[in-house]
Amino acid sequence: MRYKLIISNQEPHFVRIETIIQTRGEHFLKLQLPSWRPGRYELANYAKNIRSFCAINNSGTELVWKKLSKDSWEISCQGLSEFTICYEYYANQFDAGASYIDSEIVYINPVNCFMYVDGRINEPCELSLEIPDSYKIACQLKSDNKLIKAINFDQFADSPFMASSKLLHHSFEESNCLIHFWFYGIETLNFRQLEEDTRNYTRIQAKIFGEIPCPEFHFLYPLLPYKFRHGVEHSDSTVIAMGPANEFGSPDFYDDFLAISCHELFHLWNVKRIRPAEMFPYDFTRENYSELGYIYEGVTTYYGDVLLKRSGVWNWEQYSSSISSDFTKHYNNNGRFNYSLANSSFDTWLDGYVPGVKGRKVSIYTEGMIIALIADIMILKSTSFKKRLDDVMLALYESTFKLGRGYRHKDYQHLLEEISGTSFKSYFNDLVFGKGKYDQYLKEVLELIGCELEFFKTNEGLFEVNFRKMQSQSVEQEHFFKTWLGEN
Ligand SMILES: [Zn+2]
Numbered sequence: 001m002r003y004k005l006i007i008s009n010q011e012p013h014f015v016r017i018e019t020i021i022q023t024r025g026e027h028f029l030k031l032q033l034p035s036w037r038p039g040r041y042e043l044a045n046y047a048k049n050i051r052s053f054c055a056i057n058n059s060g061t062e063l064v065w066k067k068l069s070k071d072s073w074e075i076s077c078q079g080l081s082e083f084t085i086c087y088e089y090y091a092n093q094f095d096a097g098a099s100y101i102d103s104e105i106v107y108i109n110p111v112n113c114f115m116y117v118d119g120r121i122n123e124p125c126e127l128s129l130e131i132p133d134s135y136k137i138a139c140q141l142k143s144d145n146k147l148i149k150a151i152n153f154d155q156f157a158d159s160p161f162m163a164s165s166k167l168l169h170h171s172f173e174e175s176n177c178l179i180h181f182w183f184y185g186i187e188t189l190n191f192r193q194l195e196e197d198t199r200n201y202t203r204i205q206a207k208i209f210g211e212i213p214c215p216e217f218h219f220l221y222p223l224l225p226y227k228f229r230h231g232v233e234h235s236d237s238t239v240i241a242m243g244p245a246n247e248f249g250s251p252d253f254y255d256d257f258l259a260i261s262c263h264e265l266f267h268l269w270n271v272k273r274i275r276p277a278e279m280f281p282y283d284f285t286r287e288n289y290s291e292l293g294y295i296y297e298g299v300t301t302y303y304g305d306v307l308l309k310r311s312g313v314w315n316w317e318q319y320s321s322s323i324s325s326d327f328t329k330h331y332n333n334n335g336r337f338n339y340s341l342a343n344s345s346f347d348t349w350l351d352g353y354v355p356g357v358k359g360r361k362v363s364i365y366t367e368g369m370i371i372a373l374i375a376d377i378m379i380l381k382s383t384s385f386k387k388r389l390d391d392v393m394l395a396l397y398e399s400t401f402k403l404g405r406g407y408r409h410k411d412y413q414h415l416l417e418e419i420s421g422t423s424f425k426s427y428f429n430d431l432v433f434g435k436g437k438y439d440q441y442l443k444e445v446l447e448l449i450g451c452e453l454e455f456f457k458t459n460e461g462l463f464e465v466n467f468r469k470m471q472s473q474s475v476e477q478e479h480f481f482k483t484w485l486g487e488n
Contacts, residue, residue, distance in 0.1 A: 001153065003114055003127040007106060013092035014051070015101050015108075019085040021117060027078040030118035031085060033071040034157060034284035037097055037111040039232040039271075041348040043287065046112045047071040049090040057083050072118070072285075089113040094222065096230040096239040105164040105184060106131055107222060109232075109239075111157035111284070124149065125156035134165040138182035140218050140237035154281060158234045162220055174199045175206035178216040185223035185245045197313045201262045204311040204486075205303075208390045209269050209397055217268065219261060223248065231260045233267030240264060255318055262313075263304025270303075270393065271296040273401040280406030293345030293352075294432060295412060298368015299393065301326075302376070305369075310486035319485075320467050323373075327453060327465040329366045330438070334359035337436040341367050370438060371431045377445035377484065378427070379420040385483050387419050395419065449484050450477025 006016040023029060036044050047070055055063040055075045063083060064076040077083050091099035091108065100107045110127070117123075129137070129146040137143040139161035141150055150156035168183040170191040179198065183189060198219075206212045214236040224243030231240040240260055247253040276290040290296075309319035330336065335344070337359075344352075344361040351361070376389040395415045400407040409428075416424045430437035446452055450473030454466040473481060482488045 001114075001116060001120075001123060001125045003125065004130065005106075005108070005127060006130040007101065008088075009103075013090055013101055014088045015091050015099075015106070015113075016086070016088055017113060019115060020082065021077075021085065022082050023077050023080055027076070029075050029077055030068060031073045031075065031115040032118050032285060033113075033115045034111050035071045035286065036284065036288075037109065037232075038158065038279070038282055039234075040097055040353065041288070041290070041293070042352055043349065044112075045070060049113070051088045051090065053085070053087040055083055055085050069285075073115075085115065094224060094241065095228070096222075096232040096241045104166060105162060105222075106135070107160070107162045107184075109160040114153075114156065116153040116284075121153045123153070124151055125153055126150075127156070129163065131163050132165070135163040136165065136167045136169065138162045138167055138169070138180070138218060138220050140214075140216070140234060155235070157284070160220065160232075160234065160237070160239050162222060170195070172199070174202050175212050177202070177206070177212035177214065180216065180218045181221065182218060183221045183223060185225070185243075186248060189248070197258055198261065200311040200313050201258070201307050202265060204307050205262075205265055205269075209394055213268065213273060217265075219264075229256065229260065231264045233264050233272055235268075235272045238264035238267070255314070255322070258308055258313060259304055259322060262308050263300055266300045266303045266307070267296075269397055269401075270300050274393070274397050275401070275406045277406030277408050287349040289346050289349060291342035291345050291432075292407075292409060292412075293348060293364030294341045294368035294371060297364040298341075298370075299372045299389070301365045301369040302372035302389075306373075306376075306485075316469070316485075320469075323369075324465055324467040326366050326369055327467055328463060329363070330370060331455070331463040331465050333362060333366075335361045336367065336438060340433050340435050341371065341431065342433050367438070370442070371427075374431065374441050374445050375416060375424075375427065377448055377480075378422070378424075379416070380480070380484060381445075381448055382420045382422045385480075391419050392416055448477070449481045450474065451481070 002020040004018040008014060008016050033047050055065050057063060057080055065073050068074050091101040094100040097109055099109050099112045127148040131146060139148060139159055141148050141159045150159060162182060162184055164184055166184060168189055171178055171180045172195055218237035220237060220239045222241045223245035224241060225245060226243050228241055228243035231238060242257055276292040278290045279288045282288060305319060305322045308314040339361045341362055345364050347361060372389060380388050392415045396407055396412060400411060413424055413428055431441060450470045452468060452470050454468055456464040458464055
């Protein structure tokens with residue numbers, strides 16, 4: 001597929017897209033626009049942003065077309081060796097997964113706005129950008145001469161880019177990977193502390209998996225003028241949109257910025273490579289239901305925070321404050337008595353990204369994090385501190401992605417049991433497929449590490465939960481606590 005992206009200044013936020021398609025003698029070809037994007041497991045229906053769709057032959061004559069579904073088009077192309085699809089895309093949503101264009105920046109998530117020919121998703125893709133010469137381009141793919149090339153549509157769809165003359169760039173090598181920061185929305189930045197913190201949490205992740213699986217990794221950081229927080233993972237990059245930009249220097253903002261960055265980097269393995277079999281490969285045309293969100297988001301949420309503590313970027317106060325807010329969410333959601341994590345994961349496609357009906361469901365992020373913590377402590381205990389969840393994730397990476405396949409629930413359970421040497425049957429029955437059983441597990445693992453939950457009632461009748469160290473930890477508890485946090 002050959003694409004062209006043209007900025008038209010006629011109307012704000014509209015971009016013109018052309019797709020040149022070679023036929024193979026077909027009478028009809030079906031063009032498909034993705035209906036969702038990996039990282040957000042719900043339908044997005046990007047086709048609603050398309051205006052003035054048309055198909056033309058090389059002399060400019062319009063071809064007959066009709067819609068086959070909300071996001072697919074059938075073009076009548078009998079007798080043609082090549083034709084072009086043209087449309088305008090409304091790019092006016094600045095978050096980590098959408099597209100946005102104004103006079104300063106072209107920010108595109110190709111999964112939103114480019115189509116592929118049905119049955120030809122594995123063909124190479126090439127995008128030529130008609131943008132000002134002064135623009136720098138931040139993207140995980142090479143972009144020589146304003147040309148972005150991908151080996152197939154999957155890689156292309158997974159490669160967002162920012163193009164602007166106002167990008168700040170900084171790069172350094174860590175664990176055999178060239179790491180790039182690309183900032184938009186801030187004029188100057190002292191990269192010293194950020195580089196050091198990023199090195200520390202990157203190094204510990206590389207150590208868990210034995211490697212960083214890409215030679216270069218790009219952090220794309222659009223900073224917005226208003227309060228905002230959103231990150232999306234990609235195979236060799238991440239987009240993290242945060243705001244307000246003028247608070248970048250404040251400790252709370254910076255802590256949160258590090259937490260989301262460490263989380264998204266962990267996705268480089270967990271979901272971009274260690275991926276549920278139901279999404280290996282992704283099917284862009286429909287829901288890719290999976291019960292495994294407690295792994296791809298839950299385990300990632302656990303590591304996103306705990307690795308900042310284990311790598312020394314955060315102190316205990318920073319980590320306990322972050323995890324306390326997760327427990328606060330947990331105890332204020334009666335969904336834990338009503339719906340399992342596995343079903344809540346399946347239902348992200350239904351109402352996973354809105355509060356939804358009160359108490360209907362749990363969160364793959366929050367409850368997924370809690371049961372990952374439980375698993376980590378259970379493994380440390382049963383192996384006398386020789387193994388932990390790190391070893392399970394490494395084994396999952398090696399036994400699935402490295403062998404070219406996705407994983408299933410039974411792969412994860414098998415590895416948990418093999419590595420810990422104990423049964424995880426009741427863990428899965430109670431915490432993944434059951435409901436309302438978190439407390440009994442939490443009581444046990446928190447006792448082991450010498451921690452406890454302190455509850456306060458707010459004026460609105462909600463819980464506020466404080467995850468804290470016990471006043472007096474026993475010698476065994478202190479040893480466990482320190483081992484868990486990598487201090488021994
Ligand atoms: Zn995530």
